[in-house]
Amino acid sequence: MRSSWTALLILGLCYVFAVACGSSNDGTSKHAGHVLPVIGEREVVNGDTVYHTIGDWSFYRQDSALVTEDMLAGTPYVVDFFFTSCPTICPRVTQNMLRLEEHFRGTHPELKLISFTIDPKRDSVGHLRNYSRNLGVETADRWWFLTGDKAALYGIADDYFSVAMESTDPASGGFDHSGRILFVDGQGQVRAFANGTDAAEVNDLIEDIEGFLNDSANRG
Amino acid sequence: MVALLLALGGVLLYGCDQRTYIQGERIYEYKCANCHMSSGEGLLGNIPPLAGADWLQRRRGDIACIIRYGYRDSIIVNGIRYGAPMAGHPELSNTEITNVANYILTAWYNSYEPMSPQEVTASLVACEDWEKVTLEPQDSLGMLIAH
Numbered sequence: 033m034r035s036s037w038t039a040l041l042i043l044g045l046c047y048v049f050a051v052a053c054g055s056s057n058d059g060t061s062k063h064a065g066h067v068l069p070v071i072g073e074r075e076v077v078n079g080d081t082v083y084h085t086i087g088d089w090s091f092y093r094q095d096s097a098l099v100t101e102d103m104l105a106g107t108p109y110v111v112d113f114f115f116t117s118c119p120t121i122c123p124r125v126t127q128n129m130l131r132l133e134e135h136f137r138g139t140h141p142e143l144k145l146i147s148f149t150i151d152p153k154r155d156s157v158g159h160l161r162n163y164s165r166n167l168g169v170e171t172a173d174r175w176w177f178l179t180g181d182k183a184a185l186y187g188i189a190d191d192y193f194s195v196a197m198e199s200t201d202p203a204s205g206g207f208d209h210s211g212r213i214l215f216v217d218g219q220g221q222v223r224a225f226a227n228g229t230d231a232a233e234v235n236d237l238i239e240d241i242e243g244f245l246n247d248s249a250n251r252g
Numbered sequence: 253m254v255a256l257l258l259a260l261g262g263v264l265l266y267g268c269d270q271r272t273y274i275q276g277e278r279i280y281e282y283k284c285a286n287c288h289m290s291s292g293e294g295l296l297g298n299i300p301p302l303a304g305a306d307w308l309q310r311r312r313g314d315i316a317c318i319i320r321y322g323y324r325d326s327i328i329v330n331g332i333r334y335g336a337p338m339a340g341h342p343e344l345s346n347t348e349i350t351n352v353a354n355y356i357l358t359a360w361y362n363s364y365e366p367m368s369p370q371e372v373t374a375s376l377v378a379c380e381d382w383e384k385v386t387l388e389p390q391d392s393l394g395m396l397i398a399h
Contacts, residue, residue: 116298119339123287123295130296162335166297 068223068244085220089188091180094160095172106218109144112228113189113209115151116163121211125228133175135238140245145175150209152179193222215241276355279348283341292360298336300329303360316349316372317379346373
C-alpha cells in the first residue's frame with residue numbers, strides 16, 4: 033500500500049515537472065485581416081468623417097536628397113524613430129525593421145521604410161549613410177533614413193503617435209522614445225502599429241500589412 | 253519518505269534549471285541583449301555578433317575588460333569591421349562579469365572554454381588602465397558611461 037502511494041506521488045510529480053518545464057504554447061495570433069482601422073482623432077465636417085493624416089514634412093535622406101511627405105503620396109510605408117548611437121531599444125527595433133524589409137522586398141516592393149533619427153546633432157546625412165550601408169541598404173530607394181531640424185523631427189514623431197523626448201537618464205543615451213513601428217497607408221493615415229522591440233507583435237504587424245497590401249481595394 | 257520527497261524536489265529543481273549560467277543569462281538579457289540581441293547575432297554591419305564570434309577566442313584576455321570598461325575603437329569580428337562604441341558596465345562585480353562572460357562563451361552553440369574567476373580577475377588587473385581612457389564622459393549624451 034505504501035509503495036503504491038509512493039508510485040502515485042512520483043507520477044504526480046512527473047506530471048508537475050512536465051507541465052512546469054514543457055514549452056508553453058502561446059496559441060495562434062489573432063489575425064485582423066486587411067480591415068485596419070484609421071488610428072487617431074477624427075472629426076465630422078459637413079457630415080463627412082475627417083481622419084487624422086500625417087502633416088507635411090521635409091528632411092534630408094541618407095543620399096543627401098531633400099525629401100518631403102508629398103513624395104510618399106499613394107505609397108504605403110512603415111515608420112520608426114531611432115538614433116544610431118542608441119544604447120537601449122533602437123537596435124532591436126532596427127532588427128525588426130530589417131525583418132520587415134526582407135519580408136516585403138520580393139512581394140511588395142512598393143512598401144517603403146522610413147527611419148527618422150531623433151538625434152540629428154550626431155546623425156548627420158553621412159552618419160546615416162554609413163549606418164544604412166552597414167545594414168546592407170545600398171540605395172535610398174526603399175528604405176529612407178532621415179535627419180533634419182530637431183524640433184521638426186520631434187513634432188513629426190508626435191504626429192505619428194510615436195513619443196520622442198530628451199531624457200536626463202544616462203541609461204537612455206539621452207533620449208526616451210517609444211520604439212514603435214507604425215504602418216501608414218497611401219493616404220497618410222496611420223493604420224496599425226507594433227512595439228518594435230517585440231518580435232511577436234511585429235509578426236502580427238507584418239500579417240496586417242500583408243493582408244492590407246494584398247487586398248486590391250487598398251491599392252492606388 | 254521525507255528523504256524521497258527531498259530527492260524528488262532536487263530532481264525537479266535541477267531538471268528545470270538545466271541552463272548553466274543563470275545569473276550570466278539574466279545579466280546578458282538586461283545589459284547586453286538590447287544591442288547584441290538575445291540570439292547573440294548583433295545588428296547587421298553595425299553591432300558585432302557574439303554568437304560564433306572569433307573575437308572571443310582571439311581576444312579572450314580582453315573579454316572581461318570590454319564588459320567593464322566598454323570600447324571606443326573599431327573592432328573586427330569574423331572579418332567585418334564594426335565602428336560603434338560600446339558602453340562599459342563598471343557596476344558589475346568580478347563575479348557578475350565572470351558569469352556573463354561564461355554565458356556568452358557557451359550560449360548559442362558557442363563552445364569556448366569558460367573562464368575561472370581567477371582568470372577574470374587577472375584580466376581585469378591587466379586592463380586597469382582602460383578605466384581612465386574609457387570612463388571619461390564622452391559628450392553631452394554620455395553614451396559610454398550609460399547604465
